Amino acid sequence: MAAALTPRLDGLFGALADPTRRAIIEQLLAAGELSVGDVAAPFAISAQAISRHLQVLERAGLIERRIERQWRFVRVRADALEPVESWITRHRRHWTAALDRLEALAAAQTPRRRKS
Amino acid sequence: MSDVVSEATLRLERLIPSPPELLFALWTEPAQLVRWWAPEGYEASVDDLDTRPGGRWRVTMRRTDGGVVVTSGIYRIVEPPRRLVFTWAWEDESGARGHETEVVVSFEAAPGGTRVVLLQRRFESKQARDNHTVGWSSAFDRLTKIVG
Numbered sequence: 574m575a576a577a578l579t580p581r582l583d584g585l586f587g588a589l590a591d592p593t594r595r596a597i598i599e600q601l602l603a604a605g606e607l608s609v610g611d612v613a614a615p616f617a618i619s620a621q622a623i624s625r626h627l628q629v630l631e632r633a634g635l636i637e638r639r640i641e642r643q644w645r646f647v648r649v650r651a652d653a654l655e656p657v658e659s660w661i662t663r664h665r666r667h668w669t670a671a672l673d674r675l676e677a678l679a680a681a682q683t684p685r686r687r688k689s
Numbered sequence: 690m691s692d693v694v695s696e697a698t699l700r701l702e703r704l705i706p707s708p709p710e711l712l713f714a715l716w717t718e719p720a721q722l723v724r725w726w727a728p729e730g731y732e733a734s735v736d737d738l739d740t741r742p743g744g745r746w747r748v749t750m751r752r753t754d755g756g757v758v759v760t761s762g763i764y765r766i767v768e769p770p771r772r773l774v775f776t777w778a779w780e781d782e783s784g785a786r787g788h789e790t791e792v793v794v795s796f797e798a799a800p801g802g803t804r805v806v807l808l809q810r811r812f813e814s815k816q817a818r819d820n821h822t823v824g825w826s827s828a829f830d831r832l833t834k835i836v837g
Contacts, residue, residue, distance in 0.1 A: 582788045586811045657698070660788070664699050668807055672703060674725035675715055675805075679707035 581634060582656045588633035593618070594626050598635060598649060606639075606648040698790075699809040706802035713770035713796055722748070731758070740767045746775060761786070770796055777809065 588594055597612055604611075613623040627647060630636045635653045639646045705712060715721045719735035727733035727750040736747040747761035762776035773794045778786040793808040 586788070661699055664809055665701070668699070668701055668809070670728060671726065672701060672805070672807065675712070676703070676705050676707075678721070678725045679705055679711055679715060682711060683707040 582660055584633040585635065585653075585656055588629050588635055591626070591629075594630055597623075597626060597630065601636065601647065601649045606646050609645045609647060612647060698811055699807075701807045702804065704799060704802055704804055709770040709796035709798050709803045712803055712805060713773070716773055716794060717767070717769070726750070737761070740764055742767055757782070762789075762792075765791070772796070 589598070593616065596616075600612065600615070601607060609623070609627065612627070613620055616623060627636065627638075631638065631647075634650060634656075636647050637650050639648070715725065717738070717740050719738045722738065723733040723735055726748055731750040731752050733748055733750050736749055737745040738747075739745055742764055744764045745761070746764060747759065750758045750760075752758075759780040760777065761780055762778060764773070764775045766772060766774035773792075775792055776789055777792045778789045780786050788811075790809050790811055793806075793810075795804075795806045797804045797806070
């Protein structure tokens with residue numbers, strides 16, 4: 574029921590749990606596409622550390638890379654949030670139906686309880 | 690409460706014409722819970738339901754044709770009849786738990802019954818939550834806008 578989406582979803586939530594990686598995503602959303610050097614510029618951490626963050630974001634399906642001559646570019650993937658959206662849709666449907674059943678059962682029990 | 694709302698990935702609210710005490714009992718008494726937890730065509734049975742903070746809950750839903758779906762978690766906050774907080778995940782056939790989330794259900798007395806609010810959000814460690822509450826939501830909103 575839920576298993577197929579889980580690894581990607583965990584990776585995605587995990588990737589976004591880190592403030593530096595969130596800042597990288599914000600930056601890419603504002604700029605569209607950036608070279609790896611431009612991504613690293615605002616941060617006071619090593620190029621190696623930036624590269625590791627980019628790897629995590631790429632593995633999570635949040636960003637994609639493009640190589641043009643000697644330059645490497647990164648950008649946010651268009652379908653980045655699809656797993657989160659499916660998760661929300663599926664759970665909204667689940668809980669809406671569950672609350673319908675809860676409400677019907679509560680209605681059946683309410684008059685009796687109120688009289689007692 | 691506003692932190693909880695801004696962090697939520699899913700929020701449902703409705704006014705139910707029944708008292709909070711009854712609704713809380715429907716969530717926390719096994720004999721009541723099995724009567725509404727499972728969708729049509731499934732039969733629910735409670736494997737565990739220990740409503741002390743830290744206590745386990747686990748509900749198995751069996752379809753008439755043999756399919757089985759399990760949900761389980763741990764109660765974190767239990768405040769009868771106002772609030773219930775528990776972790777929540779699907780389990781697969783091997784018992785492995787899927788993506789873990791936190792569910793907050795609150796029951797607030799209101800004219801004509803009870804306002805029930807259900808929040809389900811991604812679960813992360815308390816430390817991560819304390820460090821990253823600010824910022825995650827705005828990043829998420831912007832991401833949603835750009836890909837939506």
